[in-house]
Each structure stands twice: as structure tokens, then as C-alpha cells.
Amino acid sequence: MQSEVAVRKQAEEKLRETNDYLENLFNHANAPIIVWDPQFRITRFNGAFEALSGRRACEVVGKSLALLFPPALVESSMELIEKTTAGERWETVEIAILHLDGSVRTVLWNSATLLAADGKTPVATIAQGQDITDRKLMELAVRTSEEQFRTMANSIPQLAWIARADGYIFWYNQRWYEYTGTTPEQMEGWGWQSVHDPDVLPQVMHSWTGAIASGKPFEMQFPLRGTDGQFHTFLTRVQPLRDASGQIVQWFGTNTDIEPLKQAETALRQHRDHLEQLVEARTAEVRSANAYNRGLIEASLDPLLTKGRDGRITDVNRATEAITGRSRQELIGTDFADYFTEPERARAAYQEAFREGTVRDYELALRHTDGSIHPVLYNAAVYRDQAGMVVGVFAAMHDITERKRAEEALRTLNSDLADRSAELEAVNRELEAFSYSVSHDLKAPLRSVDGFAKMLEEDYASRLDDEGRRLLRVVRDSARDMGQLVNDLLTFSRLSRKDLKMMPIKMRDVAQDARRQVEMVAAGRTIRWDIGELPPAFGDEATIREVLINLFSNAVKFTRPRQVATIAIDGRVEGEEVRYTVTDNGVGFDMAYQDKLFCVFQRLHTSDQFEGTGIGLALVQRIVQRHGGRVWAEGKVNEGATFGFTLPRKDERGRHGAHASIETETRQ
Amino acid sequence: MTANGVEILLVEDNPRDVEMTLRALKKRNLANQVHVAKDGAEALDFLFATGAYAARNANHTPKVVLLDLKLPKVSGLEVLKKIKSDERTQTIPVVVLTSSQEEKDMVASYRFGVNSYIVKPVDFDKFVEAIGEIGLYWMVVNKPLT
Numbered sequence: 079m080q081s082e083v084a085v086r087k088q089a090e091e092k093l094r095e096t097n098d099y100l101e102n103l104f105n106h107a108n109a110p111i112i113v114w115d116p117q118f119r120i121t122r123f124n125g126a127f128e129a130l131s132g133r134r135a136c137e138v139v140g141k142s143l144a145l146l147f148p149p150a151l152v153e154s155s156m157e158l159i160e161k162t163t164a165g166e167r168w169e170t171v172e173i174a175i176l177h178l179d180g181s182v183r184t185v186l187w188n189s190a191t192l193l194a195a196d197g198k199t200p201v202a203t204i205a206q207g208q209d210i211t212d213r214k215l216m217e218l219a220v221r222t223s224e225e226q227f228r229t230m231a232n233s234i235p236q237l238a239w240i241a242r243a244d245g246y247i248f249w250y251n252q253r254w255y256e257y258t259g260t261t262p263e264q265m266e267g268w269g270w271q272s273v274h275d276p277d278v279l280p281q282v283m284h285s286w287t288g289a290i291a292s293g294k295p296f297e298m299q300f301p302l303r304g305t306d307g308q309f310h311t312f313l314t315r316v317q318p319l320r321d322a323s324g325q326i327v328q329w330f331g332t333n334t335d336i337e338p339l340k341q342a343e344t345a346l347r348q349h350r351d352h353l354e355q356l357v358e359a360r361t362a363e364v365r366s367a368n369a370y371n372r373g374l375i376e377a378s379l380d381p382l383l384t385k386g387r388d389g390r391i392t393d394v395n396r397a398t399e400a401i402t403g404r405s406r407q408e409l410i411g412t413d414f415a416d417y418f419t420e421p422e423r424a425r426a427a428y429q430e431a432f433r434e435g436t437v438r439d440y441e442l443a444l445r446h447t448d449g450s451i452h453p454v455l456y457n458a459a460v461y462r463d464q465a466g467m468v469v470g471v472f473a474a475m476h477d478i479t480e481r482k483r484a485e486e487a488l489r490t491l492n493s494d495l496a497d498r499s500a501e502l503e504a505v506n507r508e509l510e511a512f513s514y515s516v517s518h519d520l521k522a523p524l525r526s527v528d529g530f531a532k533m534l535e536e537d538y539a540s541r542l543d544d545e546g547r548r549l550l551r552v553v554r555d556s557a558r559d560m561g562q563l564v565n566d567l568l569t570f571s572r573l574s575r576k577d578l579k580m581m582p583i584k585m586r587d588v589a590q591d592a593r594r595q596v597e598m599v600a601a602g603r604t605i606r607w608d609i610g611e612l613p614p615a616f617g618d619e620a621t622i623r624e625v626l627i628n629l630f631s632n633a634v635k636f637t638r639p640r641q642v643a644t645i646a647i648d649g650r651v652e653g654e655e656v657r658y659t660v661t662d663n664g665v666g667f668d669m670a671y672q673d674k675l676f677c678v679f680q681r682l683h684t685s686d687q688f689e690g691t692g693i694g695l696a697l698v699q700r701i702v703q704r705h706g707g708r709v710w711a712e713g714k715v716n717e718g719a720t721f722g723f724t725l726p727r728k729d730e731r732g733r734h735g736a737h738a739s740i741e742t743e744t745r746q
Numbered sequence: 747m748t749a750n751g752v753e754i755l756l757v758e759d760n761p762r763d764v765e766m767t768l769r770a771l772k773k774r775n776l777a778n779q780v781h782v783a784k785d786g787a788e789a790l791d792f793l794f795a796t797g798a799y800a801a802r803n804a805n806h807t808p809k810v811v812l813l814d815l816k817l818p819k820v821s822g823l824e825v826l827k828k829i830k831s832d833e834r835t836q837t838i839p840v841v842v843l844t845s846s847q848e849e850k851d852m853v854a855s856y857r858f859g860v861n862s863y864i865v866k867p868v869d870f871d872k873f874v875e876a877i878g879e880i881g882l883y884w885m886v887v888n889k890p891l892t
Contacts, residue, residue, distance in 0.1 A: 521845040526762040529870040561868025
């Protein structure tokens with residue numbers, strides 16, 4: 079018995095150990111395990127299930143399984159569970175469990191139903207689950223990302239494909255098929271070679287297999303044939319995709335059609351070349367214009383410069399360097415006002431230019447480094463950029479040193495002239511006094527010489543022989559000649575100085591007057607006068623009468639050898655002047671001496687032939703010239719002479735001699 | 747020569763001219779009643795009976811004055827002016843006898859009231875003729891106021 083008891087005890091002990099073991103196994107299993115009774119009440123609920131559902135075993139034991147499922151799935155889940163009670167065994171049934179936090183876990187279940195000793199009546203069902211929620215999510219993510227990738231790969235403008243690690247292409251995007259006009263069957267694997275240019279293909283193969291071998295990214299340009307049979311150049315890039323261990327799992331490739339790019343590039347290059355040519359040409363133009371402008375600026379004798387808004391010099395020309403004695407480098411960046419003798423006024427001028435837009439002929443003086451001062455006229459104007467903003471001031475200076483000097487010289491000259499005028503006036507007065515004196519003092523002794531010689535002759539003639547009387551005559555003749563000379567000189571001087579009373583002259587009347595005077599001393603001569611209708615002139619009647627008297631008496635004198643002398647005066651209007659000529663049939667003269675005729679004391683004949691002092695024609699010339707006219711003479715030896723002169727036809731105010739002469743007539 | 751008998755007053759500083767003038771007058775028998783004043787001051791003294799001529803009767807005026815213009819002390823023009831601006835003398839005929847052909851002298855002379863303006867010819871024959879005719883005219887032909 080004892081042993082039986084011992085056996086029992088042993089058996090009980092063994093059973094208890096088994097139970098403990100099972101209990102531990104149940105409680106500490108990694109997988110969620112649940113046991114329910116035939117009424118679907120939870121009887122056991124292990125720790126893993128507590129984690130899966132968020133519920134404690136003590137809370138759920140004795141309660142219906144239904145509380146474990148998401149409300150929407152309770153019914154379908156319970157149907158599956160009822161089947162287990164009917165004897166079905168789950169292998170991998172997916173039933174979702176609702177976590178207490180509201181999340182739903184996807185779980186795969188397997189189950190076993192424990193039967194009573196009769197082998198029929200179910201006592202309990204045990205189910206063990208595997209939480210596949212994370213795996214499911216991952217699968218979804220992968221599926222989504224792959225879809226996204228393909229969508230993307232189909233939407234990009236490039237051709238795209240994916241190859242296996244060994245280069246076997248198993249997927250092309252839609253564009254590949256569209257461009258090449260091929261089918262997936264034709265393309266699979268290495269079928270792509272059919273759309274390559276056979277000439278380039280070996281090179282492509284070499285590079286591609288090289289990339290596959292080395293695992294390095296592949297990049298190459300090569301042509302691919304399109305559906306239209308035309309090859310386009312594509313830029314192909316292939317990137318290896320590696321797994322976590324770094325092993326290449328796939329190659330992802332794209333082919334970018336760079337034909338338009340190439341065409342665009344060509345067009346762009348041509349365009350750029352054209353532009354460059356244009357720019358070059360324009361640059362050359364601008365450079366030459368600049369050089370021209372610069373040349374002009376540099377060539378300017380006037381100092382020119384530009385100043386910025388701050389008044390500082392930005393550019394100068396050579397003349398500016400010269401006038402300041404400073405180089406371009408020294409000047410640029412400095413305040414130009416500082417180079418003037420009055421910097422404040424210079425600044426004011428500059429500011430005025432800014433304010434008013436321009437400043438004109440502002441008198442300033444520049445100081446040269448050598449200390450010399452240069453007066454200048456400062457002119458300035460603002461200049462603007464293309465937007466119209468004032469950028470600076472362009473200033474031009476005109477060096478008026480020379481002008482000032484000239485002005486000074488002119489002043490000196492004027493004052494000299496005034497002095498000279500005064501001197502001249504004094505000389506004139508002296509001359510008048512001299513003439514006066516000559517007329518009295520020179521003539522008086524002459525009169526005495528002649529007078530006393532005459533007295534001698536009268537009172538002592540009986541005591542003189544013929545020679546004595548001849549000598550006395552010579553004395554008297556000489557005295558008379560000298561008297562005539564003095565008289566002529568006095569006349570010449572008087573008429574040269576006389577104020578001309580310009581008025582219309584009735585030339586015919588004056589000529590008749592002169593004729594009468596001349597005739598008085600031509601007694602015994604036969605003279606045929608020809609004084610026609612002479613055009614009137616404008617001048618001083620008294621002196622013009624002297625002119626005619628002189629010309630007439632000359633004519634009378636030089637026609638003396640003629641039986642019948644002819645003296646004619648003629649006149650005609652020529653433009654703004656009247657031209658008069660006095661012609662005679664006298665002895666004439668040699669034209670070689672023509673220019674000597676009008677000089678004082680110049681005579682072409684000896685006193686034996688024709689008396690005279692050589693003053694007459696000089697006087698004629700002097701008077702005519704004072705009227706603004708000309709004199710001339712024409713002649714031939716023994717064939718007579720013609721003396722001509724011109725006079726103005728009207729005065730400066732345009733008053734005609736003819737018209738005015740009528741007034742004179744009425745006044746008389 | 748008495749002051750009362752003076753018919754011609756010759757105002758001339760040049761003794762040669764004086765001599766020639768007197769000779770010319772003599773040819774017409776007019777030289778006896780000539781008084782010569784050697785400058786303007788003397789001429790005025792004579793006419794107005796002043797200075798050296800204070801004793802002279804001023805009412806006894808010459809029939810004609812032959813007056814040179816260029817004279818020492820008082821010029822001929824001044825003498826002329828005095829004669830013609832004084833009631834006592836302004837009716838005396840004055841003949842300017844001069845070498846000057848200057849217009850201004852002529853103009854001034856006529857303005858002052860000269861009765862005749864004669865430019866002395868250098869030629870002695872003409873001189874004699876001119877003087878003679880002047881003398882004759884003023885002494886014989888002309889009828890004075892008094």
C-alpha cells in the first residue's frame with residue numbers, strides 16, 4: 079500500500095511539475111495565448127495577450143471573447159471562432175484585435191480544441207497568435223512606394239529602366255516604349271541593343287559591362303533610335319541600388335534626350351557668336367567714339383573736367399593738367415575748388431551748376447603750382463545718367479589770361495592813342511601856327527626882295543647896264559616863284575586840313591565857275607571849252623572847285639603850244655559814284671611817269687617849258703581822296719592828256735546829289 | 747607931319763613893308779598924310795589919343811586905317827575889334843593888309859567889321875597896284891560920314 083501511495087504521490091508530484099511547467103510556458107510565452115470555454119468565455123489570457131490587447135487577464139477572464147475585437151469585426155470574428163468549437167483547427171486565420179488604446183492589431187492565429195474524455199465534447203479551445211501588424215504595414219509601404227516610384231518613373235520626361243545586379247533589364251518606363259516603339263517582350267533582358275546605333279553599340283556595351291563589373295555609376299552619351307527611325311542623342315545615367323550589406327541589388331537608369339538641348343546649344347552658340355560679333359562691333363564703335371570724344375576732349379585748349387556729386391574730380395583733360403600744373407592722377411578725387419584763388423566762390427559756382435543745371439561765364443582764377451594765376455571763365459552743366467539722374471557736373475574753363483592781357487594792352491594802347499591824339503592835335507596846332515607864320519614871315523621877306531629889287535630897278539636903272547638889269551630880273555623872278563610856291567603850299571596845307579562841307583554839287587555850275595577863273599589868266603589864248611551836262615555829285619563844293627581849277631589850269635598850261643586848245647570835261651554815273659574826266663589836246667605825257675604825276679613837287683616838265691610848282695595835281699589827289707574818290711591820268715606824249723576823278727554820287731544816308739541839288743536850288 | 751593932317755594910319759611893324767607901302771602910296775600922291783604905327787598898342791594910342799599921343803585930338807580921325815594882322819603887343823585883330831566896337835572910331839574904314847590867306851583870319855576880320863581884306867601880293871608890281879588902288883578908293887572915291 080505504501081508503495082501504492084508512494085506511486086500515487088510520485089504521480090501527483092509529476093503531474094504538479096508538468097502543470098507548473100505548462101503554466102510557466104503559458105504565462106511567459108512570447109506569443110499571445112488565449113483559452114476560452116465552449117460558451118466563448120475567456121478562461122486563460124497570458125502576458126503576451128495582455129500586451130497585445132492592453133488589457134489585464136483579471137479583467138477579461140470570464141468575459142466574452144467579443145470584447146477583444148474591433149466593433150465592426152465582432153460578428154465576422156465570432157463566426158470564425160464558432161467554427162473552432164465545431165471542431166475546426168485554425169492554421170493561419172487572421173483576426174484583428176482591438177487594443178485598449180483604440181489601435182487595431184492584425185494577428186494570425188492557430189488553434190486547438192480540447193475534448194472531454196468522450197472524445198467528442200469540447201472542453202476548451204486554445205489559440206495562439208502572431209502579431210503581423212508591423213509586417214502588414216511594411217508590405218503596404220513597400221507596395222505604395224513601388225507604385226509611387228513607377229508613377230514617377232512614368233511621368234518623368236526621360237526614358238527610365240531598372241536592371242538586375244547583373245545588368246538584366248526587367249522594367250522600362252512608359253516613355254521608353256513610346257520613344258522606341260518597342261514592346262516589353264522585345265526589350266526584356268538585353269533586347270535594348272536593337273535600338274542602338276550598331277557603330278556605337280560596342281562602346282556602349284564595353285562601358286556598361288565595365289560599370290556592372292566595378293559597381294560604379296555609369297554615364298554616357300549615345301544615340302537611340304526613335305519610332306521615326308531617327309537617332310537622338312541621349313545622356314544616359316545609371317545608379318546602382320544597394321542593400322543594407324552594400325550589395326548591388328539593382329541598377330536604376332535614365333536616358334535623357336539631349337537632342338533638343340544639343341540643337342538649342344547649337345542655336346545658342348550661333349546666337350552667342352552673333353551677339354559676340356555684334357558686341358565686338360559695337361564695342362569697337364564705342365571705343366572709337368570714345369577715342370574720338372577723348373581726342374576732342376584732350377585736344378581742347380580749354381581745361382575740361384567732370385566732377386561727381388560730391389564735388390570731387392572724376393576726369394580731366396590735358397589742358398586742365400597744364401593750367402593747374404598737376405597731373406591727372408593728382409587731380410582725380412580731389413576737390414577742384416581748392417585750386418582756385420577763391421575756393422569758396424568756386425564752390426558756389428559748382429553748387430549753382432547743381433542747383434540751376436548750368437552756370438555760365440563765372441569769372442574765377444586758377445592757381446598754377448608755379449604760383450602763376452590764370453583768370454578763367456567757368457562754365458558748367460550737370461550731366462545725367464540714362465535714368466535722368468544727375469551724376470555730376472561737366473565743367474569747362476576758358477583761360478582768359480590772354481584776353482585780359484589783350485584788354486590791358488588795349489587799354490594801354492587806347493591811352494597811348496589818346497596821348498598820340500593829343501600830340502597830334504598839338505602838332506596840328508603847331509602846323510597851323512607854322513602855316514600862319516609861313517604866310518606872314520616867309521612872304522614878307524620875299525615881298526621885300528622883290529620890292530626892293532624893283533625899287534633898285536626904278537631908281538637906279540640908269541646906272542645899271544643890261545647885265546645888271548638882267549640879274550635884277552632874275553632876283554625878282556626867283557622871289558615871285560618862291561612866293562607862288564609858298565602860296566601853293568599854303569593852299570595845299572589849308573585844303574588838306576579844311577573841314578569838308580559835304581553837300582550836293584551842281585557840277586556843271588562849278589565847272590563853269592572854274593573855267594571863268596582859269597580864263598582870267600589865259601588872255602590871248604584860243605580855247606575851245608566843252609562843258610556838257612555833268613551829273614551832279616556829292617562833296618565839298620569849295621574844294622571840288624579847286625580840283626577843277628587845277629585841272630583846267632593844267633590843261634590851259636599844257637595846251638599853250640596849240641593854236642586852238644580844246645578842253646573838255648565829261649562825267650557819267652557808274653554805280654555809287656560819278657566819274658569825271660578832263661581831256662585836253664596838249665603836250666600830253668609819257669605814261670611811264672604816270673604815278674609821279676600826283677606827287678608833291680613832282681614835275682614832268684622844266685620850268686623853261688611850263689612853269690609850275692608841282693603842287694596842283696597833288697592837291698587834286700588830296701581833295702579827291704578826302705572825298706573817298708580816286709584820281710588817274712592817261713596820256714601820250716604830244717597827244718593830249720586825260721585826268722579823271724571819281725566822287726560819291728550820294729552821301730552815307732543815301733541822299734542823292736541830284737535830288738538834293740533841287741533843294742539847294744529852291745533855297746537859293 | 748601933324749596929327750591933324752593924317753588921312754591914312756598905316757599899322758605895320760615891318761619897316762620894309764612900311765617903305766614899300768609908302769612908296770606905293772607915293773606913286774598916287776597919297777603918302778604925305780600917312781602916319782605909321784609900329785604895333786597895335788601904338789595904333790590904339792594914336793586913335794584914342796592916349797599914351798604918347800595923349801596930346802592929339804581924338805576927334806580928328808584918319809580917313810582909312812591900313813592894318814596888318816600880325817603885330818607885336820596888340821594884334822591886328824584886336825586893334826580892329828577895338829576900332830569897330832568904339833563909337834568914336836567905328837565909322838573909320840579899316841582895310842586889313844596881310845600876308846595871311848588863313849580863312850579864320852578872314853572870317854574873324856569880317857566878323858569884327860573890316861571894310862576890306864587884302865592879301866599882300868609877293869609880286870611888288872601887284873603890291874604897288876593894290877596899295878595904290880586901296881588908297882585911291884578910300885581917300886578919293888569913298889565918301890565918309892563926316
